[in-house]
Amino acid sequence: MIIRYRDLWKAFDHPILAGVDFGVNEGEMFGVFGPSGTGKSVLLKTTIGLIDLDRGDVEVDGESVYGGGPRALQRIRYKVGYVFQNSALFDSLNVYENVEMGMA
Amino acid sequence: MGPSVPGQLSAYVAYSKSASVSSGILRRPLSAVGRTAQSTAEHAGEIALLLSATVRSVVRLQVSLRSVLQQIYIMGVQSIPIVVVTAVLAGIVTSQQGGYQFQGAVPLYILGSIVVASVVLELGPVLTAIVLVGRVGARITAELGTMKVSEQLDAFHALGRDPIAILAAPRIIAGVIVVPVLVGIANLVGVLAGMVAARMTLDLGYESFLYGARLFWHNWDLFYSLTKAVTFGLAIPVISIHMGLRTRGGAAGVGRTTTASVMFMTLTVLILDALFPPLLLQ
Ligand SMILES: Nc1ncnc2c1ncn2[C@@H]1O[C@H](COP(=O)(O)OP(=O)(O)OP(=O)(O)O)[C@@H](O)[C@H]1O
Ligand SMILES: [Mg+2]
Numbered sequence: 001m002i003i004r005y006r007d008l009w010k011a012f013d014h015p016i017l018a019g020v021d022f023g024v025n026e027g028e029m030f031g032v033f034g035p036s037g038t039g040k041s042v043l044l045k046t047t048i049g050l051i052d053l054d055r056g057d058v059e060v061d062g063e064s065v066y067g068g069g070p071r072a073l074q075r076i077r078y079k080v081g082y083v084f085q086n087s088a089l090f091d092s093l094n095v096y097e098n099v100e101m102g103m104a
Numbered sequence: 105m106g107p108s109v110p111g112q113l114s115a116y117v118a119y120s121k122s123a124s125v126s127s128g129i130l131r132r133p134l135s136a137v138g139r140t141a142q143s144t145a146e147h148a149g150e151i152a153l154l155l156s157a158t159v160r161s162v163v164r165l166q167v168s169l170r171s172v173l174q175q176i177y178i179m180g181v182q183s184i185p186i187v188v189v190t191a192v193l194a195g196i197v198t199s200q201q202g203g204y205q206f207q208g209a210v211p212l213y214i215l216g217s218i219v220v221a222s223v224v225l226e227l228g229p230v231l232t233a234i235v236l237v238g239r240v241g242a243r244i245t246a247e248l249g250t251m252k253v254s255e256q257l258d259a260f261h262a263l264g265r266d267p268i269a270i271l272a273a274p275r276i277i278a279g280v281i282v283v284p285v286l287v288g289i290a291n292l293v294g295v296l297a298g299m300v301a302a303r304m305t306l307d308l309g310y311e312s313f314l315y316g317a318r319l320f321w322h323n324w325d326l327f328y329s330l331t332k333a334v335t336f337g338l339a340i341p342v343i344s345i346h347m348g349l350r351t352r353g354g355a356a357g358v359g360r361t362t363t364a365s366v367m368f369m370t371l372t373v374l375i376l377d378a379l380f381p382p383l384l385l386q
Contacts, residue, residue: 048261050262084255088256091256
C-alpha cells in the first residue's frame with residue numbers, strides 16, 4: 001500500500017472528515033467523488049500534511065505524514081507531486097522562477 | 105479511446121452530514137463575548153507564531169537578500185513621493201495655524217520650536233505610518249490574501265518551501281529598515297516646508313525660525329521619533345501579513361480581509377502612538 005489514510009477526523013465550522021479510512025495501492029488509479037464542499041480537497045491535502053488534523057494519520061510510502069516530524073514531512077513533500085484544484089501557479093513569478101521553485 | 109488505465113479504478117465517496125445548531129436566549133450575547141475573546145487570543149497567538157517563524161528563518165539564513173532589497177524598493181523608494189507630499193502639507197499647516205494661534209502673544213520665533221516639535225514628535229512618524237498603512241499594508245494583505253485563496257501558499261508548502269521565509273520575512277525586515285528612513289525624510293521636509301511657509305506668510309526669517317527651533321530642541325526628540333518609526337515599521341508589515349495569511353473565501357474574502365487589515369493597522373498605529381508619551385516622555 002503506497003498511501004494509507006488512517007481514521008482521519010477534521011472539523012472546521014462543522015465536521016468535514018469523520019473517520020475516513022482507506023488505502024491506495026501502488027499503480028492503482030483512485031477516484032474520490034462527492035458534491036462540492038464535502039471535503040475532497042481537504043482529504044487530499046492531508047496526503048502532504050497541508051491540513052492540521054483533529055485526529056488520525058496518513059502514511060506515504062511507509063512514512064508517517066503527521067507523526068514523523070518536519071524532516072520526514074519535507075521528504076514526503078519532495079516525493080509527492082500535488083496538483084492543486086486551481087493550478088496554484090505562482091502568478092507573480094515568471095515561468096522559469098515557477099519551475100525553479102520546485103527544484104530543491 | 106482515452107489513455108489506458110493501469111491497475112484498477114477505485115472510488116471513495118465523500119458525503120457531508122449537516123451540523124445541528126441549537127439556540128437559546130442567553131446563548132447569543134454570551135457567545136458573542138466568547139467569540140471576541142477567542143478571536144483576540146487567536147490574533148495574538150498567530151502574530152506571535154508569525155514573529156517567531158520570521159526570526160527562525162532569519163537566523164537560519166533562509167531569507168534571500170534579493171527579496172529584501174526588492175521590498176525595500178517597493179515599500180520604501182516608491183513611497184517617497186506620497187510621504188514627501190504629506191509631510192510638506194503637514195509642515196505648512198502646522199506653521200500657519202501655529203502662527204495664527206500665537207499672533208502677538210509670544211515672540212514669533214517660538215513658531216520654529218512648535219513646528220519642529222509637532223513634526224518630529226508626532227506628525228512625521230504618525231502621518232507617514234498612516235500613509236504607509238494604505239500604500240504598503242493594504243497591498244501586502246491583498247497580495248498574500250490572493251495567494252492564500254488561490255492555494256499558492258499551500259503550493260509553497262507542497263514544494264517543501266517555507267512561505268514565511270520567502271514572503272513574510274523580507275517584508276518585515278524591509279519595513280523595519282525603510283520606515284525610519286521615510287520618517288527621517290518626512291521630518292526634514294516637514295520642518296523645511298513649515299519654515300518656508302512661516303517666511304512667506306508670517307514674514308518670519310529663517311534665522312529666527314531656526315533660533316526658535318534650537319531653543320527647545322532635545323536630541324531625545326529625534327530618538328523618540330525614530331523609535332516610533334521602527335515600531336510602526338514592524339507593526340504594519342506584521343499585521344498586514346498576518347491578515348493576509350488568514351484570508352478565506354475567494355475574491356470577496358480578499359476584499360473583506362484587506363478592509364479589516366487597514367482598520368486593524370490604523371488603530372494599532374494610533375494606539376501605539378498613544379502609548380509613547382507615558383513610556384518615553386517622562
Ligand atoms: N482552511 C479552511 N478553513 C475553514 N474551512 C475550510 C477550509 N478548507 C476547507 N474548508 C471547508 O471545508 C469544506 C470542504 O472543503 P473542500 O475544499 O474539501 O471541498 P471539496 O469537496 O474539495 O469541494 P469542491 O468539489 O468544490 O472542490 C467546505 O465547507 C470548506 O468551506
Ligand atoms: Mg476541492
